[in-house]
Amino acid sequence: VTWAAWAAGERARIEAAGRWRTIRTPDPSLACFASNDYLGLTRHPAVVAAAHAALDEWGTGSGAARLVVGSRPVHDELEAELAAWKGAEAALLFSSGYAANVGVLSALAGPGVRVLSDELNHASIIDGCRLSRAEVCVYRHGDLDHVASLLGGVGGRAVVVTDAVFSMDGDEAPVSELAEMCGVRSALLVVDEAHAVLGPRFDVDPSAAVLRVGTLSKTLGALGGFVAGPRSLVDLLVNKARSFVFSTALPPADAAAAQAALRVLRSAEGEALVARLRRNVERVAPGHPSPIVPIVLGDEQAALAASAALLEQGLLVPAIRPPTVPEGTSRLRVALSAAHTDAEIDALVAALPLVHA
Numbered sequence: 596v597t598w599a600a601w602a603a604g605e606r607a608r609i610e611a612a613g614r615w616r617t618i619r620t621p622d623p624s625l626a627c628f629a630s631n632d633y634l635g636l637t638r639h640p641a642v643v644a645a646a647h648a649a650l651d652e653w654g655t656g657s658g659a660a661r662l663v664v665g666s667r668p669v670h671d672e673l674e675a676e677l678a679a680w681k682g683a684e685a686a687l688l689f690s691s692g693y694a695a696n697v698g699v700l701s702a703l704a705g706p707g708v709r710v711l712s713d714e715l716n717h718a719s720i721i722d723g724c725r726l727s728r729a730e731v732c733v734y735r736h737g738d739l740d741h742v743a744s745l746l747g748g749v750g751g752r753a754v755v756v757t758d759a760v761f762s763m764d765g766d767e768a769p770v771s772e773l774a775e776m777c778g779v780r781s782a783l784l785v786v787d788e789a790h791a792v793l794g795p796r797f798d799v800d801p802s803a804a805v806l807r808v809g810t811l812s813k814t815l816g817a818l819g820g821f822v823a824g825p826r827s828l829v830d831l832l833v834n835k836a837r838s839f840v841f842s843t844a845l846p847p848a849d850a851a852a853a854q855a856a857l858r859v860l861r862s863a864e865g866e867a868l869v870a871r872l873r874r875n876v877e878r879v880a881p882g883h884p885s886p887i888v889p890i891v892l893g894d895e896q897a898a899l900a901a902s903a904a905l906l907e908q909g910l911l912v913p914a915i916r917p918p919t920v921p922e923g924t925s926r927l928r929v930a931l932s933a934a935h936t937d938a939e940i941d942a943l944v945a946a947l948p949l950v951h952a
């Protein structure tokens with residue numbers, strides 16, 4: 596069988612399951628509830644200006660991996676600022692959040708290590724676990740007793756890895772409790788804070804075995820990923836994380852954009868943006884902890900139809916289906932932003948009850 600015939604067969608199989616997907620180019624006039632630009636910083640004048648200035652000074656690409664070509668000053672500055680923000684000893688940039696998770700887990704876990712991973716963790720964590728060739732134990736979502744029992748029988752090194760905010764459910768992991776449990780059992784805790792713009796708040800001793808993975812691509816409005824944690828582990832990642840070692844460094848313009856975004860986030864203006872995001876979440880889902888609001892409809896076709904109905908009203912709200920979420924839990928995923936106008940939030944709040952019905 597030729598590759599073309601195989602591809603056609605695969606396509607037919609996916610289409611028959613109603614799951615063939617294509618990339619669309621939505622009308623920019625739609626109100627977008629699909630983006631993770633939580634604070635609207637992709638269009639902040641200081642962020643855009645910083646990217647422009649870096650382009651003018653350094654050009655477009657970074658040319659090679661950092662161990663080969665070295666850093667541009669903005670890489671070092673951004674790492675120092677990310678570490679300070681996270682209260683960590685050190686931070687390291689990756690070319691995406693995906694690359695950060697894959698690099699961290701595959702470098703630090705391995706044969707003889709037990710990795711405990713929440714059942715709803717992001718695909719990049721799952722892939723990192725697989726690449727590590729460690730013993731991977733998937734624990735029930737947010738279940739501390741399950742984590743404790745799986746840690747109980749560990750003789751050697753152990754890693755617990757979790758999203759801080761789960762990307763398709765928008766709920767929070769019990770990160771403080773996990774940190775305490777890992778501290779007692781000398782397990783490494785890896786927390787992916789990609790969506791943790793409103794919380795959970797979580798402070799750790801900088802020398803504790805806790806790594807915080809983050810992305811520059813969502814709240815920070817650019818592209819890239821990072822990990823922050825103890826210097827001993829971060830320095831080891833420089834040497835062992837293959838998605839860092841064997842991948843071209845972040846373009847200076849992305850690093851500069853993220854640096855400017857981080858400075859906005861840590862200013863009074865950032866506080867106001869976070870408060871506005873909090874307010875938008877309250878309007879759509881009172882009491883919900885994050886800007887990711889799932890509306891679980893169950894059936895795949897129901898989720899697609901609801902998304903199409905909202906599109907008719909000028910609202911871009913994606914339908915999320917298996918394999919991204921478990922069977923029978925297809926849903927709309929509403930991603931809220933501080934940049935949404937009151938009119939956009941009004942339109943969403945008015946339209947959502949119709950698709951629920």
Ligand SMILES: Cc1ncc(COP(=O)(O)O)c(C=O)c1O
Binds near residue numbers: 790
């Ligand atoms: C929880 C989580 N971790 C990591 C990533 C990957 O980050 P990036 O898009 O920067 O690769 C995502 C989303 O893309 C995510 O939702």
